[in-house]
Amino acid sequence: MAPHIVRWGIMATGWIAEIFTNDLLIDPNVRDASDVAHQVVAVASSSSKDKAEQFISARGITTPCSAYGDYETLVADPNVDVIYVATPHSHHYQNVRLALEAGKSVLCEKAFTVNAAQTKILVEIARKKNLFLMEAVWTRYFPLSIQIRELIQKGEIGEVLRVVADTSFGDDVEAKWGTTHRMVNPDLAGGALLDLGIYSLTWVFQTLYHTLPRDQRKPPTVSSQMTPYHLTGADESTTMLLSFPTSTPSNGPHPQQSHGVAMTNIRVSADPDEKGSAGPPIRIQGTKGEIQVHGQPFRPESYRIIPKKGAGEIREVQCPFPGNGKGMYWEADEVARCLRDGKLESEGLPLEESIVIMELMDEVRKQGGLTYPQKIESTEYPLQL
Structure with missing residues:
Protein backbone atom coordinates (compact mmCIF):
# COMPACT_ATOMS: atom_id res chain seq x y z
CA MET A 1 0.00 0.00 0.00
CA TRP A 138 8.12 15.84 20.43
CA THR A 139 9.32 13.85 23.46
CA ARG A 140 5.85 12.30 23.90
CA TYR A 141 6.12 10.49 20.58
CA PHE A 142 9.53 8.88 21.12
CA PRO A 143 9.40 5.06 21.26
CA LEU A 144 11.16 5.49 24.63
CA SER A 145 8.27 7.54 26.06
CA ILE A 146 5.63 5.20 24.64
CA GLN A 147 7.45 2.14 26.08
CA ILE A 148 7.69 3.75 29.53
CA ARG A 149 4.00 4.67 29.55
CA GLU A 150 3.14 1.09 28.59
CA LEU A 151 5.39 -0.33 31.32
CA ILE A 152 3.59 1.84 33.88
CA GLN A 153 0.16 0.78 32.57
CA LYS A 154 1.19 -2.89 32.81
CA GLY A 155 2.12 -2.39 36.47
CA GLU A 156 5.83 -3.08 35.88
CA ILE A 157 6.87 -0.85 38.82
CA GLY A 158 3.63 -1.16 40.79
CA GLU A 159 1.57 1.85 41.72
CA VAL A 160 3.48 4.99 40.67
CA LEU A 161 3.51 7.47 43.54
CA ARG A 162 6.27 9.93 42.70
CA VAL A 163 8.03 11.35 39.64
CA VAL A 164 10.99 13.71 39.83
CA ALA A 165 12.02 15.51 36.62
CA ASP A 166 14.73 18.14 36.16
CA THR A 167 15.35 20.09 32.97
CA SER A 168 18.18 22.48 33.85
CA PHE A 169 21.21 23.94 32.07
CA GLY A 170 24.01 25.62 33.98
CA ASP A 171 24.89 28.66 31.91
CA ASP A 172 26.52 31.96 32.66
CA VAL A 173 23.17 33.62 32.08
CA GLU A 174 24.39 37.23 31.81
CA ALA A 175 27.18 36.35 29.35
CA LYS A 176 25.28 33.80 27.27
CA TRP A 177 21.73 35.15 27.20
CA GLY A 178 22.10 38.86 28.07
CA THR A 179 18.73 40.61 27.95
CA THR A 180 17.40 40.20 24.39
CA HIS A 181 17.75 36.45 23.74
CA ARG A 182 14.37 34.68 23.54
CA MET A 183 15.32 32.54 26.58
CA VAL A 184 15.25 35.57 28.90
CA ASN A 185 13.26 38.18 26.97
CA PRO A 186 9.77 38.82 28.45
CA ASP A 187 8.63 40.29 25.10
CA LEU A 188 9.09 36.80 23.65
CA ALA A 189 7.55 35.06 26.72
CA GLY A 190 11.08 34.02 27.70
CA GLY A 191 12.13 32.26 30.88
CA ALA A 192 12.87 28.76 32.12
CA LEU A 193 9.24 27.69 32.73
CA LEU A 194 7.70 27.99 29.26
CA ASP A 195 10.85 26.94 27.43
CA LEU A 196 12.33 24.14 29.56
CA GLY A 197 9.95 23.56 32.46
CA ILE A 198 7.43 22.24 29.94
CA TYR A 199 9.67 19.14 29.58
CA SER A 200 9.76 18.47 33.31
CA LEU A 201 5.97 18.83 33.30
CA THR A 202 5.77 16.54 30.26
CA TRP A 203 7.45 13.76 32.22
CA VAL A 204 5.24 14.29 35.27
CA PHE A 205 2.06 14.39 33.17
CA GLN A 206 2.81 11.57 30.76
CA THR A 207 3.59 9.23 33.65
CA LEU A 208 1.11 10.26 36.38
CA TYR A 209 -1.84 11.64 34.38
CA HIS A 210 -1.76 10.27 30.86
CA THR A 211 -1.31 6.63 31.97
CA LEU A 212 -4.79 6.65 33.54
CA PRO A 213 -7.96 6.06 31.49
CA ARG A 214 -9.25 9.40 30.17
CA ASP A 215 -12.26 9.47 32.52
CA GLN A 216 -9.95 9.07 35.55
CA ARG A 217 -7.49 11.86 34.73
CA LYS A 218 -7.78 14.67 37.24
CA PRO A 219 -5.71 17.88 37.25
CA PRO A 220 -3.16 18.30 40.04
CA THR A 221 -2.81 21.09 42.55
CA VAL A 222 0.53 22.90 42.47
CA SER A 223 2.78 24.76 44.88
CA SER A 224 5.77 26.49 43.31
CA GLN A 225 8.75 28.75 43.82
CA MET A 226 10.27 31.00 41.18
CA THR A 227 13.47 33.05 40.96
CA PRO A 228 13.38 36.00 38.53
CA TYR A 229 16.39 36.84 36.37
CA HIS A 230 17.56 40.22 37.72
CA LEU A 231 18.15 41.78 34.29
CA THR A 232 14.76 41.05 32.68
CA GLY A 233 12.35 39.65 35.29
CA ALA A 234 11.77 36.41 33.32
CA ASP A 235 12.12 33.30 35.50
CA GLU A 236 15.59 31.76 35.64
CA SER A 237 14.57 29.03 38.07
CA THR A 238 11.19 27.43 38.80
CA THR A 239 10.42 24.46 41.05
CA MET A 240 6.95 22.91 41.12
CA LEU A 241 5.41 20.39 43.50
CA LEU A 242 2.35 18.78 41.95
CA SER A 243 -0.17 16.69 43.83
CA PHE A 244 -2.44 14.43 41.77
CA PRO A 245 -5.59 13.09 43.46
CA THR A 246 -4.96 9.66 41.92
CA SER A 247 -2.13 7.21 41.41
CA THR A 248 -1.48 5.01 38.39
CA PRO A 249 -2.06 2.44 36.93
CA SER A 250 -4.72 0.86 39.14
CA ASN A 251 -5.86 3.82 41.21
CA GLY A 252 -6.79 0.85 43.49
CA PRO A 253 -9.41 0.30 46.17
CA HIS A 254 -7.77 2.88 48.41
CA PRO A 255 -6.85 5.63 45.92
CA GLN A 256 -3.62 7.36 46.80
CA GLN A 257 -2.25 10.71 45.81
CA SER A 258 0.82 10.82 43.62
CA HIS A 259 3.40 13.59 43.60
CA GLY A 260 5.36 15.16 40.79
CA VAL A 261 8.43 17.33 41.37
CA ALA A 262 9.14 19.36 38.22
CA MET A 263 12.25 21.54 38.18
CA THR A 264 13.88 23.87 35.69
CA ASN A 265 16.84 26.25 35.90
CA ILE A 266 19.14 28.06 33.50
CA ARG A 267 21.92 28.74 36.03
CA VAL A 268 22.56 25.29 37.51
CA SER A 269 22.64 22.09 35.49
CA ALA A 270 21.01 18.70 36.00
CA ASP A 271 24.06 17.27 34.20
CA PRO A 272 27.07 19.47 35.10
CA ASP A 273 29.81 17.42 33.38
CA GLU A 274 27.52 16.48 30.45
CA LYS A 275 28.52 12.84 30.90
CA GLY A 276 25.60 11.74 33.06
CA SER A 277 27.73 11.50 36.22
CA ALA A 278 25.05 13.34 38.23
CA GLY A 279 22.56 10.51 37.69
CA PRO A 280 19.22 10.38 35.90
CA PRO A 281 17.30 13.64 35.41
CA ILE A 282 14.04 11.67 35.60
CA ARG A 283 13.04 9.12 38.23
CA ILE A 284 9.64 7.42 38.09
CA GLN A 285 9.06 5.73 41.44
CA GLY A 286 6.55 2.97 42.07
CA THR A 287 5.75 0.53 44.84
CA LYS A 288 7.64 -2.28 43.03
CA GLY A 289 10.65 -0.35 41.76
CA GLU A 290 11.56 2.60 39.59
CA ILE A 291 12.30 3.64 36.03
CA GLN A 292 15.22 6.01 35.50
CA VAL A 293 15.48 8.00 32.27
CA HIS A 294 18.94 8.99 31.06
CA GLY A 295 20.03 11.81 28.76
CA GLN A 296 18.44 15.22 28.28
CA PRO A 297 14.79 15.15 29.42
CA PHE A 298 13.63 16.46 26.03
CA ARG A 299 15.71 13.88 24.10
CA PRO A 300 16.57 10.93 26.33
CA GLU A 301 18.38 7.99 24.76
CA SER A 302 17.96 5.21 27.31
CA TYR A 303 16.16 4.12 30.45
CA ARG A 304 16.65 1.51 33.13
CA ILE A 305 14.13 -0.48 35.13
CA ILE A 306 15.22 -1.11 38.72
CA PRO A 307 12.98 -3.65 40.49
CA LYS A 308 12.72 -3.83 44.27
CA LYS A 309 15.36 -5.93 46.01
CA GLY A 310 14.93 -9.60 45.20
CA ALA A 311 12.29 -8.96 42.54
CA GLY A 312 14.46 -9.34 39.44
CA GLU A 313 17.35 -7.93 37.47
CA ILE A 314 18.05 -4.32 36.47
CA ARG A 315 17.27 -3.87 32.78
CA GLU A 316 18.84 -1.19 30.60
CA VAL A 317 17.03 -0.23 27.38
CA GLN A 318 18.71 1.80 24.62
CA CYS A 319 16.48 3.84 22.32
CA PRO A 320 18.52 5.11 19.35
CA PHE A 321 17.45 7.74 16.80
CA PRO A 322 17.40 6.10 13.35
CA GLY A 323 18.89 7.85 10.33
CA ASN A 324 20.85 10.35 12.45
CA GLY A 325 17.59 12.13 13.16
CA LYS A 326 16.90 14.36 16.13
CA GLY A 327 13.59 12.59 16.84
CA MET A 328 11.12 15.17 15.55
CA TYR A 329 10.06 12.82 12.76
CA TRP A 330 8.03 10.72 15.22
CA GLU A 331 5.67 13.61 16.05
CA ALA A 332 5.43 14.38 12.32
CA VAL A 356 -4.59 21.44 31.77
CA ILE A 357 -0.80 21.94 31.48
CA MET A 358 -1.24 25.55 30.28
CA GLU A 359 -3.60 26.23 33.22
CA LEU A 360 -1.01 24.79 35.58
CA MET A 361 1.71 27.05 34.15
CA ASP A 362 -0.65 30.02 34.51
CA GLU A 363 -1.01 29.17 38.20
CA VAL A 364 2.77 28.78 38.63
CA ARG A 365 3.34 32.19 37.02
CA LYS A 366 0.67 33.67 39.30
CA GLN A 367 2.36 32.20 42.38
CA GLY A 368 5.71 33.57 41.18
CA GLY A 369 4.34 36.97 40.15
CA LEU A 370 5.50 36.52 36.54
CA THR A 371 3.52 38.41 33.92
CA TYR A 372 4.36 39.14 30.31
Whole structure:
Protein backbone atom coordinates (compact mmCIF):
# COMPACT_ATOMS: atom_id res chain seq x y z
CA MET A 1 0.00 0.00 0.00
CA ALA A 2 1.33 3.44 -0.90
CA PRO A 3 2.25 5.66 2.06
CA HIS A 4 -0.03 8.53 3.01
CA ILE A 5 1.81 11.69 1.93
CA VAL A 6 1.46 14.86 3.99
CA ARG A 7 2.46 18.23 2.52
CA TRP A 8 3.98 20.59 5.07
CA GLY A 9 4.19 24.36 5.23
CA ILE A 10 6.93 25.61 7.56
CA MET A 11 6.18 28.88 9.37
CA ALA A 12 9.45 30.60 10.44
CA THR A 13 13.06 29.73 9.59
CA GLY A 14 14.87 29.61 12.96
CA TRP A 15 16.89 26.70 14.34
CA ILE A 16 13.89 24.68 15.55
CA ALA A 17 12.36 24.89 12.05
CA GLU A 18 15.70 23.70 10.63
CA ILE A 19 15.81 20.66 12.94
CA PHE A 20 12.17 19.75 12.25
CA THR A 21 12.53 20.13 8.47
CA ASN A 22 15.78 18.12 8.40
CA ASP A 23 13.93 15.32 10.20
CA LEU A 24 11.01 15.49 7.74
CA LEU A 25 13.46 14.88 4.89
CA ILE A 26 14.80 11.60 6.37
CA ASP A 27 13.36 8.50 4.68
CA PRO A 28 10.55 7.22 6.96
CA ASN A 29 11.56 3.61 6.15
CA VAL A 30 14.69 3.95 8.31
CA ARG A 31 12.36 4.20 11.34
CA ASP A 32 9.91 1.56 10.05
CA ALA A 33 7.26 4.14 9.16
CA SER A 34 6.41 2.90 5.68
CA ASP A 35 2.74 3.93 6.01
CA VAL A 36 3.41 7.70 5.89
CA ALA A 37 5.66 10.13 4.00
CA HIS A 38 6.40 13.84 4.25
CA GLN A 39 6.93 16.60 1.71
CA VAL A 40 7.94 20.18 2.48
CA VAL A 41 6.03 22.22 -0.10
CA ALA A 42 6.23 25.76 1.34
CA VAL A 43 8.40 27.80 3.70
CA ALA A 44 7.72 31.30 5.00
CA SER A 45 9.87 33.87 6.78
CA SER A 46 8.18 36.94 8.23
CA SER A 47 11.22 39.07 7.40
CA SER A 48 11.91 38.23 3.74
CA LYS A 49 11.31 35.82 0.89
CA ASP A 50 15.12 35.57 0.53
CA LYS A 51 15.38 34.00 3.97
CA ALA A 52 12.80 31.38 3.02
CA GLU A 53 14.69 30.65 -0.22
CA GLN A 54 17.98 30.28 1.67
CA PHE A 55 16.27 27.91 4.12
CA ILE A 56 14.99 25.74 1.24
CA SER A 57 18.34 25.53 -0.53
CA ALA A 58 20.30 24.92 2.70
CA ARG A 59 18.05 21.91 3.44
CA GLY A 60 18.51 20.57 -0.10
CA ILE A 61 14.76 20.34 -0.68
CA THR A 62 14.36 18.98 -4.21
CA THR A 63 10.56 18.68 -4.53
CA PRO A 64 8.77 21.87 -5.69
CA CYS A 65 8.73 24.17 -2.64
CA SER A 66 7.37 27.73 -2.53
CA ALA A 67 9.18 30.48 -0.61
CA TYR A 68 7.14 33.25 1.01
CA GLY A 69 8.09 36.52 2.71
CA ASP A 70 4.99 36.59 4.93
CA TYR A 71 2.76 34.14 6.77
CA GLU A 72 -0.53 35.19 5.16
CA THR A 73 0.58 33.83 1.77
CA LEU A 74 1.79 30.59 3.37
CA VAL A 75 -1.55 29.81 5.01
CA ALA A 76 -3.36 30.59 1.75
CA ASP A 77 -1.29 28.07 -0.25
CA PRO A 78 -3.69 25.36 -1.50
CA ASN A 79 -0.85 22.80 -1.73
CA VAL A 80 -0.26 22.83 2.04
CA ASP A 81 -2.03 20.21 4.21
CA VAL A 82 -0.64 21.25 7.59
CA ILE A 83 1.39 24.14 8.99
CA TYR A 84 4.27 23.66 11.42
CA VAL A 85 4.44 26.80 13.59
CA ALA A 86 8.03 27.37 14.71
CA THR A 87 7.84 30.98 15.94
CA PRO A 88 8.55 32.09 19.57
CA HIS A 89 5.79 31.18 22.08
CA SER A 90 4.86 34.86 22.33
CA HIS A 91 3.59 34.69 18.73
CA HIS A 92 1.94 31.26 18.76
CA TYR A 93 -1.59 32.47 19.43
CA GLN A 94 -1.59 34.96 16.55
CA ASN A 95 0.23 32.61 14.16
CA VAL A 96 -1.80 29.46 14.88
CA ARG A 97 -5.02 31.42 14.71
CA LEU A 98 -3.99 32.84 11.33
CA ALA A 99 -3.52 29.29 10.02
CA LEU A 100 -6.75 27.95 11.54
CA GLU A 101 -8.80 30.89 10.24
CA ALA A 102 -7.40 30.07 6.78
CA GLY A 103 -8.63 26.48 7.14
CA LYS A 104 -5.25 24.85 7.76
CA SER A 105 -4.43 22.09 10.26
CA VAL A 106 -1.59 22.97 12.64
CA LEU A 107 1.30 21.44 14.57
CA CYS A 108 2.45 24.18 16.97
CA GLU A 109 5.75 24.21 18.87
CA LYS A 110 5.60 24.04 22.65
CA ALA A 111 4.71 25.84 24.83
CA PHE A 112 1.38 25.92 23.00
CA THR A 113 0.70 29.58 23.80
CA VAL A 114 1.54 32.11 26.52
CA ASN A 115 -1.53 31.30 28.64
CA ALA A 116 -4.46 28.88 28.85
CA ALA A 117 -7.02 31.43 27.63
CA GLN A 118 -5.22 31.62 24.28
CA THR A 119 -4.97 27.82 23.99
CA LYS A 120 -8.70 27.39 24.72
CA ILE A 121 -9.67 29.78 21.92
CA LEU A 122 -7.42 27.97 19.42
CA VAL A 123 -8.91 24.61 20.42
CA GLU A 124 -12.43 26.02 20.05
CA ILE A 125 -11.68 27.36 16.55
CA ALA A 126 -10.05 24.08 15.45
CA ARG A 127 -13.05 22.09 16.67
CA LYS A 128 -15.55 24.45 15.07
CA LYS A 129 -13.73 24.26 11.75
CA ASN A 130 -13.01 20.50 11.95
CA LEU A 131 -9.28 21.06 11.75
CA PHE A 132 -6.46 19.01 13.25
CA LEU A 133 -4.47 20.79 15.99
CA MET A 134 -1.59 19.49 18.13
CA GLU A 135 1.06 20.87 20.45
CA ALA A 136 4.52 19.75 19.27
CA VAL A 137 5.83 18.13 22.43
CA TRP A 138 8.12 15.84 20.43
CA THR A 139 9.32 13.85 23.46
CA ARG A 140 5.85 12.30 23.90
CA TYR A 141 6.12 10.49 20.58
CA PHE A 142 9.53 8.88 21.12
CA PRO A 143 9.40 5.06 21.26
CA LEU A 144 11.16 5.49 24.63
CA SER A 145 8.27 7.54 26.06
CA ILE A 146 5.63 5.20 24.64
CA GLN A 147 7.45 2.14 26.08
CA ILE A 148 7.69 3.75 29.53
CA ARG A 149 4.00 4.67 29.55
CA GLU A 150 3.14 1.09 28.59
CA LEU A 151 5.39 -0.33 31.32
CA ILE A 152 3.59 1.84 33.88
CA GLN A 153 0.16 0.78 32.57
CA LYS A 154 1.19 -2.89 32.81
CA GLY A 155 2.12 -2.39 36.47
CA GLU A 156 5.83 -3.08 35.88
CA ILE A 157 6.87 -0.85 38.82
CA GLY A 158 3.63 -1.16 40.79
CA GLU A 159 1.57 1.85 41.72
CA VAL A 160 3.48 4.99 40.67
CA LEU A 161 3.51 7.47 43.54
CA ARG A 162 6.27 9.93 42.70
CA VAL A 163 8.03 11.35 39.64
CA VAL A 164 10.99 13.71 39.83
CA ALA A 165 12.02 15.51 36.62
CA ASP A 166 14.73 18.14 36.16
CA THR A 167 15.35 20.09 32.97
CA SER A 168 18.18 22.48 33.85
CA PHE A 169 21.21 23.94 32.07
CA GLY A 170 24.01 25.62 33.98
CA ASP A 171 24.89 28.66 31.91
CA ASP A 172 26.52 31.96 32.66
CA VAL A 173 23.17 33.62 32.08
CA GLU A 174 24.39 37.23 31.81
CA ALA A 175 27.18 36.35 29.35
CA LYS A 176 25.28 33.80 27.27
CA TRP A 177 21.73 35.15 27.20
CA GLY A 178 22.10 38.86 28.07
CA THR A 179 18.73 40.61 27.95
CA THR A 180 17.40 40.20 24.39
CA HIS A 181 17.75 36.45 23.74
CA ARG A 182 14.37 34.68 23.54
CA MET A 183 15.32 32.54 26.58
CA VAL A 184 15.25 35.57 28.90
CA ASN A 185 13.26 38.18 26.97
CA PRO A 186 9.77 38.82 28.45
CA ASP A 187 8.63 40.29 25.10
CA LEU A 188 9.09 36.80 23.65
CA ALA A 189 7.55 35.06 26.72
CA GLY A 190 11.08 34.02 27.70
CA GLY A 191 12.13 32.26 30.88
CA ALA A 192 12.87 28.76 32.12
CA LEU A 193 9.24 27.69 32.73
CA LEU A 194 7.70 27.99 29.26
CA ASP A 195 10.85 26.94 27.43
CA LEU A 196 12.33 24.14 29.56
CA GLY A 197 9.95 23.56 32.46
CA ILE A 198 7.43 22.24 29.94
CA TYR A 199 9.67 19.14 29.58
CA SER A 200 9.76 18.47 33.31
CA LEU A 201 5.97 18.83 33.30
CA THR A 202 5.77 16.54 30.26
CA TRP A 203 7.45 13.76 32.22
CA VAL A 204 5.24 14.29 35.27
CA PHE A 205 2.06 14.39 33.17
CA GLN A 206 2.81 11.57 30.76
CA THR A 207 3.59 9.23 33.65
CA LEU A 208 1.11 10.26 36.38
CA TYR A 209 -1.84 11.64 34.38
CA HIS A 210 -1.76 10.27 30.86
CA THR A 211 -1.31 6.63 31.97
CA LEU A 212 -4.79 6.65 33.54
CA PRO A 213 -7.96 6.06 31.49
CA ARG A 214 -9.25 9.40 30.17
CA ASP A 215 -12.26 9.47 32.52
CA GLN A 216 -9.95 9.07 35.55
CA ARG A 217 -7.49 11.86 34.73
CA LYS A 218 -7.78 14.67 37.24
CA PRO A 219 -5.71 17.88 37.25
CA PRO A 220 -3.16 18.30 40.04
CA THR A 221 -2.81 21.09 42.55
CA VAL A 222 0.53 22.90 42.47
CA SER A 223 2.78 24.76 44.88
CA SER A 224 5.77 26.49 43.31
CA GLN A 225 8.75 28.75 43.82
CA MET A 226 10.27 31.00 41.18
CA THR A 227 13.47 33.05 40.96
CA PRO A 228 13.38 36.00 38.53
CA TYR A 229 16.39 36.84 36.37
CA HIS A 230 17.56 40.22 37.72
CA LEU A 231 18.15 41.78 34.29
CA THR A 232 14.76 41.05 32.68
CA GLY A 233 12.35 39.65 35.29
CA ALA A 234 11.77 36.41 33.32
CA ASP A 235 12.12 33.30 35.50
CA GLU A 236 15.59 31.76 35.64
CA SER A 237 14.57 29.03 38.07
CA THR A 238 11.19 27.43 38.80
CA THR A 239 10.42 24.46 41.05
CA MET A 240 6.95 22.91 41.12
CA LEU A 241 5.41 20.39 43.50
CA LEU A 242 2.35 18.78 41.95
CA SER A 243 -0.17 16.69 43.83
CA PHE A 244 -2.44 14.43 41.77
CA PRO A 245 -5.59 13.09 43.46
CA THR A 246 -4.96 9.66 41.92
CA SER A 247 -2.13 7.21 41.41
CA THR A 248 -1.48 5.01 38.39
CA PRO A 249 -2.06 2.44 36.93
CA SER A 250 -4.72 0.86 39.14
CA ASN A 251 -5.86 3.82 41.21
CA GLY A 252 -6.79 0.85 43.49
CA PRO A 253 -9.41 0.30 46.17
CA HIS A 254 -7.77 2.88 48.41
CA PRO A 255 -6.85 5.63 45.92
CA GLN A 256 -3.62 7.36 46.80
CA GLN A 257 -2.25 10.71 45.81
CA SER A 258 0.82 10.82 43.62
CA HIS A 259 3.40 13.59 43.60
CA GLY A 260 5.36 15.16 40.79
CA VAL A 261 8.43 17.33 41.37
CA ALA A 262 9.14 19.36 38.22
CA MET A 263 12.25 21.54 38.18
CA THR A 264 13.88 23.87 35.69
CA ASN A 265 16.84 26.25 35.90
CA ILE A 266 19.14 28.06 33.50
CA ARG A 267 21.92 28.74 36.03
CA VAL A 268 22.56 25.29 37.51
CA SER A 269 22.64 22.09 35.49
CA ALA A 270 21.01 18.70 36.00
CA ASP A 271 24.06 17.27 34.20
CA PRO A 272 27.07 19.47 35.10
CA ASP A 273 29.81 17.42 33.38
CA GLU A 274 27.52 16.48 30.45
CA LYS A 275 28.52 12.84 30.90
CA GLY A 276 25.60 11.74 33.06
CA SER A 277 27.73 11.50 36.22
CA ALA A 278 25.05 13.34 38.23
CA GLY A 279 22.56 10.51 37.69
CA PRO A 280 19.22 10.38 35.90
CA PRO A 281 17.30 13.64 35.41
CA ILE A 282 14.04 11.67 35.60
CA ARG A 283 13.04 9.12 38.23
CA ILE A 284 9.64 7.42 38.09
CA GLN A 285 9.06 5.73 41.44
CA GLY A 286 6.55 2.97 42.07
CA THR A 287 5.75 0.53 44.84
CA LYS A 288 7.64 -2.28 43.03
CA GLY A 289 10.65 -0.35 41.76
CA GLU A 290 11.56 2.60 39.59
CA ILE A 291 12.30 3.64 36.03
CA GLN A 292 15.22 6.01 35.50
CA VAL A 293 15.48 8.00 32.27
CA HIS A 294 18.94 8.99 31.06
CA GLY A 295 20.03 11.81 28.76
CA GLN A 296 18.44 15.22 28.28
CA PRO A 297 14.79 15.15 29.42
CA PHE A 298 13.63 16.46 26.03
CA ARG A 299 15.71 13.88 24.10
CA PRO A 300 16.57 10.93 26.33
CA GLU A 301 18.38 7.99 24.76
CA SER A 302 17.96 5.21 27.31
CA TYR A 303 16.16 4.12 30.45
CA ARG A 304 16.65 1.51 33.13
CA ILE A 305 14.13 -0.48 35.13
CA ILE A 306 15.22 -1.11 38.72
CA PRO A 307 12.98 -3.65 40.49
CA LYS A 308 12.72 -3.83 44.27
CA LYS A 309 15.36 -5.93 46.01
CA GLY A 310 14.93 -9.60 45.20
CA ALA A 311 12.29 -8.96 42.54
CA GLY A 312 14.46 -9.34 39.44
CA GLU A 313 17.35 -7.93 37.47
CA ILE A 314 18.05 -4.32 36.47
CA ARG A 315 17.27 -3.87 32.78
CA GLU A 316 18.84 -1.19 30.60
CA VAL A 317 17.03 -0.23 27.38
CA GLN A 318 18.71 1.80 24.62
CA CYS A 319 16.48 3.84 22.32
CA PRO A 320 18.52 5.11 19.35
CA PHE A 321 17.45 7.74 16.80
CA PRO A 322 17.40 6.10 13.35
CA GLY A 323 18.89 7.85 10.33
CA ASN A 324 20.85 10.35 12.45
CA GLY A 325 17.59 12.13 13.16
CA LYS A 326 16.90 14.36 16.13
CA GLY A 327 13.59 12.59 16.84
CA MET A 328 11.12 15.17 15.55
CA TYR A 329 10.06 12.82 12.76
CA TRP A 330 8.03 10.72 15.22
CA GLU A 331 5.67 13.61 16.05
CA ALA A 332 5.43 14.38 12.32
CA ASP A 333 4.48 10.74 11.66
CA GLU A 334 1.78 11.06 14.33
CA VAL A 335 0.37 14.14 12.59
CA ALA A 336 0.38 12.30 9.25
CA ARG A 337 -1.49 9.32 10.70
CA CYS A 338 -4.04 11.54 12.42
CA LEU A 339 -4.68 13.44 9.18
CA ARG A 340 -4.93 10.17 7.23
CA ASP A 341 -7.41 8.74 9.75
CA GLY A 342 -9.50 11.92 9.97
CA LYS A 343 -8.61 12.56 13.62
CA LEU A 344 -8.74 16.14 14.91
CA GLU A 345 -6.34 15.58 17.80
CA SER A 346 -3.65 13.13 18.90
CA GLU A 347 -4.28 10.55 21.61
CA GLY A 348 -0.61 10.94 22.59
CA LEU A 349 -1.31 14.50 23.75
CA PRO A 350 -5.04 15.33 23.67
CA LEU A 351 -5.97 19.00 23.49
CA GLU A 352 -7.63 18.73 26.92
CA GLU A 353 -4.28 17.74 28.40
CA SER A 354 -2.46 20.63 26.72
CA ILE A 355 -5.06 22.96 28.29
CA VAL A 356 -4.59 21.44 31.77
CA ILE A 357 -0.80 21.94 31.48
CA MET A 358 -1.24 25.55 30.28
CA GLU A 359 -3.60 26.23 33.22
CA LEU A 360 -1.01 24.79 35.58
CA MET A 361 1.71 27.05 34.15
CA ASP A 362 -0.65 30.02 34.51
CA GLU A 363 -1.01 29.17 38.20
CA VAL A 364 2.77 28.78 38.63
CA ARG A 365 3.34 32.19 37.02
CA LYS A 366 0.67 33.67 39.30
CA GLN A 367 2.36 32.20 42.38
CA GLY A 368 5.71 33.57 41.18
CA GLY A 369 4.34 36.97 40.15
CA LEU A 370 5.50 36.52 36.54
CA THR A 371 3.52 38.41 33.92
CA TYR A 372 4.36 39.14 30.31
CA PRO A 373 3.55 42.30 28.32
CA GLN A 374 -0.20 42.72 27.84
CA LYS A 375 0.12 42.40 24.06
CA ILE A 376 1.44 38.84 24.15
CA GLU A 377 -0.95 37.76 26.93
CA SER A 378 -3.87 39.14 24.90
CA THR A 379 -6.52 37.04 23.16
CA GLU A 380 -7.31 39.89 20.78
CA TYR A 381 -6.97 38.94 17.10
CA PRO A 382 -5.48 40.03 14.83
CA LEU A 383 -2.84 41.91 16.77
CA GLN A 384 0.43 43.18 15.34
CA LEU A 385 3.28 42.01 17.58
